Amino acid sequence: MQTQELIPHLFRTEYSKIISVLCRRFGFDQMETAEDIASDTFLTAAQAWSYKGIPSNPTAWLYNVAKNKAKNHLQRNTIFESKVSPEIKTDDAYEQDIDLSPKNITDSQLQMMFAICHPAIQPEAQIGLSLRILCGFGIDEVAEAFLASKETINKRLFRAKEKIRNENIKIEMPNLAEMDNRLENVLTTIYLLFSEGYYSVSQNQVLRKDLCFEAMRLCHMLIENESTNKPPVNALLSLMYFHASRFEARTDQNGGLILYDDQDTNLWNQDLVAKGAWYLNQATTGNRLSKYHLEASIAYWHTQKTDTKEKWENILQLYNRLLQIAYSPVAALNRTFALAKANSPEEAIIEAEKLQLTGNQFYYTLLGELYTGIDYEQAKSNFEKALTLIKTPADTAIIQSKIDRLTQMR
Amino acid sequence: MDEFVLIFRHEDGNKVASPEQIQIWMKQTMDWIGGIAAQNKFVSGTGLPFADAKIVGHGGVVTNGPFGEIKETIGGFITVKADSVEEAVEFAKGCPVLQGPGNTVEVRKIAKNDGVH
Numbered sequence: 026m027q028t029q030e031l032i033p034h035l036f037r038t039e040y041s042k043i044i045s046v047l048c049r050r051f052g053f054d055q056m057e058t059a060e061d062i063a064s065d066t067f068l069t070a071a072q073a074w075s076y077k078g079i080p081s082n083p084t085a086w087l088y089n090v091a092k093n094k095a096k097n098h099l100q101r102n103t104i105f106e107s108k109v110s111p112e113i114k115t116d117d118a119y120e121q122d123i124d125l126s127p128k129n130i131t132d133s134q135l136q137m138m139f140a141i142c143h144p145a146i147q148p149e150a151q152i153g154l155s156l157r158i159l160c161g162f163g164i165d166e167v168a169e170a171f172l173a174s175k176e177t178i179n180k181r182l183f184r185a186k187e188k189i190r191n192e193n194i195k196i197e198m199p200n201l202a203e204m205d206n207r208l209e210n211v212l213t214t215i216y217l218l219f220s221e222g223y224y225s226v227s228q229n230q231v232l233r234k235d236l237c238f239e240a241m242r243l244c245h246m247l248i249e250n251e252s253t254n255k256p257p258v259n260a261l262l263s264l265m266y267f268h269a270s271r272f273e274a275r276t277d278q279n280g281g282l283i284l285y286d287d288q289d290t291n292l293w294n295q296d297l298v299a300k301g302a303w304y305l306n307q308a309t310t311g312n313r314l315s316k317y318h319l320e321a322s323i324a325y326w327h328t329q330k331t332d333t334k335e336k337w338e339n340i341l342q343l344y345n346r347l348l349q350i351a352y353s354p355v356a357a358l359n360r361t362f363a364l365a366k367a368n369s370p371e372e373a374i375i376e377a378e379k380l381q382l383t384g385n386q387f388y389y390t391l392l393g394e395l396y397t398g399i400d401y402e403q404a405k406s407n408f409e410k411a412l413t414l415i416k417t418p419a420d421t422a423i424i425q426s427k428i429d430r431l432t433q434m435r
Numbered sequence: 436m437d438e439f440v441l442i443f444r445h446e447d448g449n450k451v452a453s454p455e456q457i458q459i460w461m462k463q464t465m466d467w468i469g470g471i472a473a474q475n476k477f478v479s480g481t482g483l484p485f486a487d488a489k490i491v492g493h494g495g496v497v498t499n500g501p502f503g504e505i506k507e508t509i510g511g512f513i514t515v516k517a518d519s520v521e522e523a524v525e526f527a528k529g530c531p532v533l534q535g536p537g538n539t540v541e542v543r544k545i546a547k548n549d550g551v552h
Contacts, residue, residue: 342462345469349477357473364466376470 028074035083036067040161043091045133046125048158049196050095053140053189062098066091088125095123134159135250136196138243142211145192150185151214152221157182160239169229170221170236198252208253212261212317215240219265223272234272241265248304259308260317266301267324270294281419290330298328316351319343323359337366354382358391370395386414390424397431404431438478438545439523440514443530444507445538447485463531471515471526480513506537520544 040063047059069090070083080086141154149171156162156170168178188194199207222236244262247253274292275283305321323343326336344360357380365373374395382388389411396404408428415421448457471477485508488500500508510532517523520542527540 338462341469342465345465345472348469348472352472352475352477357475360469360473364469368466376473379470379474381474 028071028079031079031083032067032071032074035070035087037161039084039087040064040067041159042130042134043087043125044158045137046123046130047091047095049133049136050123051099053194053196056186056189058098062091062094065094092123092125131246131250133196135246135253136198138211138246139199139207140189140194140196142207142214143189143192143194144210145194146185146188148214148217150181150188152218153178153182154185155214155218155243156236156239159243162235162239166232169232170225172225201252204252205255208247208255208258211247211253212244212257215243216261216265216317218243219268223268230276237265237269237272241269256308256311256313257315257317259304260315260321263301263304263308264317264321264324266297266304267321267328270297270301270328281422284423285327293328293330301325301328314346314350316347319347319350323347334367337363341367354380354385355387358382358385358387362391362394365395370399374399384414386411386416386420389414390427393424393427397427398434401431401435436516436518437547438514439517439520440512440543440545441523441527441530442512442541442543443510443532443538444541445510445532445535446506447508448510449485451535460531460534467529467531468513470529471513476516476526478514478516480511482511483509485510507539514545 043063043066044056044059047062048056051059066087070087074080074083138155138159141158142151146154153167153171156167157164162170164175164178164182167182168175171178173181198204219237219240222233222240225233225236241262244258244265247258248262270293271285271288273294274288274290275285277283301321302325305318305325308318308321323340326340326343329336341360341363344356344363348356348360358377361373361377361380364376374392377388377392377395380388389407393404393407393411396407398404405428408424408431411424412421415424448460452460468477468480485500490498490500492498515523515526517526523542523544527542530540532538532540
């Protein structure tokens with residue numbers, strides 16, 4: 026690998042490790058210092074490697090440089106402090122080594138994950154910070170993922186870091202009593218991170234896929250750690266594998282969305298399906314049924330290519346239970362679609378009209394679908410209502426093709 | 436928005452129907468509850484198995500529930516959110532329990548913790 030390819034690659038994998046270790050060592054209030062040292066390390070690498078060549082072990086080289094920079098920083102700080110307040114005993118801090126062992130890296134990253142997912146921080150900022158600090162994304166990449174300007178993202182991250190300082194959030198694992206609650210927050214953030222990639226309107230396919238895989242990597246870290254390897258974590262990872270298995274099939278060459286029914290099932294990745302099934306199996310211990318268990322089971326049925334009554338009956342019953350513990354408009358609409366498949370479109374129409382999600386384009390799309398083949402006028406008028414609410418050209422194209430099909434069927 | 440409890444009164448299904456029939460009722464009940472949950476109006480609920488039911492009377496006298504003879508036994512309940520008792524009644528009308536003649540769903544508003552009730 027050439028320097029210009031290797032550095033971005035290492036940046037993605039190593040930047041977050043260095044930051045996590047340094048932050049934990051210095052304290053969260055010195056996050057900027059940790060970021061400066063980490064960035065500086067990569068700058069030094071870019072300069073040195075371009076004329077000296079790439080060292081035999083680039084990662085170890087980076088860790089060494091980061092360590093020295095960190096030690097210099099601590100030393101300067103200690104000298105400063107000892108001059109300002111001489112009565113303070115010389116801290117042995119700078120004597121201590123900066124520990125970049127695999128175990129300490131993993132511990133630091135896990136603790137960082139819990140710190141970032143603290144309930145005091147806004148969900149959007151949590152995702153931004155996760156991307157920047159846990160996944161090593163550049164500011165411009167975070168900005169593109171959110172379709173926001175760099176300034177907006179910088180401001181958002183700055184405010185989040187300020188919040189961390191003001192709330193005095195510690196970089197540590199929550200205690201046992203608090204673990205389940207805090208873990209819930211971490212899982213929510215990981216799932217949002219995944220959804221950001223999976224459902225994002227950004228046209229950058231590579232970036233979107235990266236977001237999904239980073240979310241899965243973070244979830245893997247939780248599973249590899251004994252105290253966080255809980256059933257809901259396995260269920261969430263399973264869910265993400267099942268979704269990811271359709272990644273290639275759900276968009277066309279131009280990035281347009283291909284709906285489930287129209288996907289080329291040969292593009293569904295059976296390897297990822299199998300991994301999803303494995304983690305779903307791992308999730309079946311314990312006695313708490315989380316929403317991730319239900320969503321993963323629903324996703325499992327969607328990986329089955331057959332279009333049987335049994336499949337849809339199972340999906341319907343899972344949605345019935347999911348809605349009881351975690352309502353969302355998307356689940357309500359999907360449940361009604363499953364009802365049409367398992368029971369009848371006529372019954373589903375009655376149920377759909379009770380939902381009254383009149384600000385939601387998918388509500389009218391669903392009604393349009395359900396009325397198709399039953400009532401031409403109703404189908405057409407619902408699709409047209411959906412068109413007025415649509416935000417992207419890709420969605421407009423999908424609805425327009427449904428209206429065209431409707432007219433041909435007549 | 437108020438909360439209402441819908442109380443089902445019916446015979447012990449195991450005494451009057453086949454396991455297959457009971458499975459059909461079970462699905463209908465799940466679909467009915469799912470429909471309420473899809474409107475974000477479901478709060479909680481549970482079935483109440485007839486087995487092992489006891490009645491504790493005056494003076495601590497314990498008897499087995501005489502459910503076999505009684506048609507209107509409480510078989511379960513759910514709590515829903517509704518703007519009015521009329522809306523709660525509309526939910527109740529969909530309850531599959533009502534397919535059995537003599538069965539009822541009782542709709543009762545839940546007292547708010549406002550010091551009045």
